[in-house]
Amino acid sequence: MADTVIEARGLTKVYGSHRAVDAIDFSIRRGEIFGLLGPNGAGKTTTILMMLGLTETSGGSVDVLGFDPVRQPLEVKRRVGYLPDAVGFYDHLTARENLRYTARLLAIPRREAETRIAEAMESVKLADVLDKRVATFSRGMRQRLGIAEIVMKRAEVAILDEPTSGLDPHSTFELLEMIRGLKRAGVAVLLSSHLLDRVQSVCDRVALFNKGRIALMGTVVELANQVLGAGHPILVEATGADVAGILREVEGVQTVVPEGEGAWRVVADRDVRAAVAHRIVTAGGALTRLADLQPSLEEVYTRYFEEARRAA
Numbered sequence: 001m002a003d004t005v006i007e008a009r010g011l012t013k014v015y016g017s018h019r020a021v022d023a024i025d026f027s028i029r030r031g032e033i034f035g036l037l038g039p040n041g042a043g044k045t046t047t048i049l050m051m052l053g054l055t056e057t058s059g060g061s062v063d064v065l066g067f068d069p070v071r072q073p074l075e076v077k078r079r080v081g082y083l084p085d086a087v088g089f090y091d092h093l094t095a096r097e098n099l100r101y102t103a104r105l106l107a108i109p110r111r112e113a114e115t116r117i118a119e120a121m122e123s124v125k126l127a128d129v130l131d132k133r134v135a136t137f138s139r140g141m142r143q144r145l146g147i148a149e150i151v152m153k154r155a156e157v158a159i160l161d162e163p164t165s166g167l168d169p170h171s172t173f174e175l176l177e178m179i180r181g182l183k184r185a186g187v188a189v190l191l192s193s194h195l196l197d198r199v200q201s202v203c204d205r206v207a208l209f210n211k212g213r214i215a216l217m218g219t220v221v222e223l224a225n226q227v228l229g230a231g232h233p234i235l236v237e238a239t240g241a242d243v244a245g246i247l248r249e250v251e252g253v254q255t256v257v258p259e260g261e262g263a264w265r266v267v268a269d270r271d272v273r274a275a276v277a278h279r280i281v282t283a284g285g286a287l288t289r290l291a292d293l294q295p296s297l298e299e300v301y302t303r304y305f306e307e308a309r310r311a312a
């Protein structure tokens, strides 16, 4: 598919007799935010390192923007932005000098680099500290500088390892906004995280790693369906129309159960809130409440690992 930027097939990494990554398959599309989740040691970082050509594969293949990271690591590094857990900038240099250094490595012409650096620093709200030494930067500022580097590179893929760990709520919010900005610019973003609510708020799809395998993959709704078998539940409160009848007609709706006077719990195979609101209002009804009861990623994750432990 033309829109696929990363494709892994049977990707495997063996350390001695231990299969750290065990024949995983996935593909990532342009402009998609894809979350890698799972407990410590599940294989997320090893998968990232294989995509970047920083560790060899033991089997299977991974294609990144048409290149093989093992054979063509420079082609991959040129096009892929990587924000590791500990961002490696030179502390004694200023932000501008650090980005100039990266630009030189990428052979970006000097004038072009200066323009790109200014634009990138503006986009991450660091324009006023361009000439400050990175040693004076907080963790949040370093992370934003990492995003600026990705923007400056015009990377088509961004790989972010625990990007919000150690950040306060406001810095986290700002960083997530910048990650959404990358998506808007058409960049495919892969991020690993333990902070499930944050992942849920930003990711289009997630892969749940367990013992080197991808146990579950899809949207949060799809995962909830697989693990909790719940569909996507919503609560509707409305009057002035045959609300139950209308709800049953909405495409994707599976069950409609009354929840007291003028209220219904609806379960559908997708988020049907927009369609429900439209139908009720068009039929002359008054919609007084439309609540999303979708299970959180945290609930899905907890239940999955409870069941996996029980089955072991």
Ligand SMILES: Nc1ncnc2c1ncn2[C@@H]1O[C@H](COP(=O)(O)OP(=O)(O)OP(=O)(O)O)[C@@H](O)[C@H]1O
Pocket (backbone or CB within 6 Å): 015, 020, 038, 039, 040, 041, 042, 043, 044, 045, 046, 047, 209
């Ligand atoms: N260089 C190495 N040599 C031997 N074993 C390794 C090496 N790197 C990773 N491993 C093992 O591979 C497995 C997967 O590790 P990996 O770092 O990919 O997990 P992770 O999901 O990223 O965990 P975390 O959330 O803690 O970062 C673990 O069992 C780990 O001990």
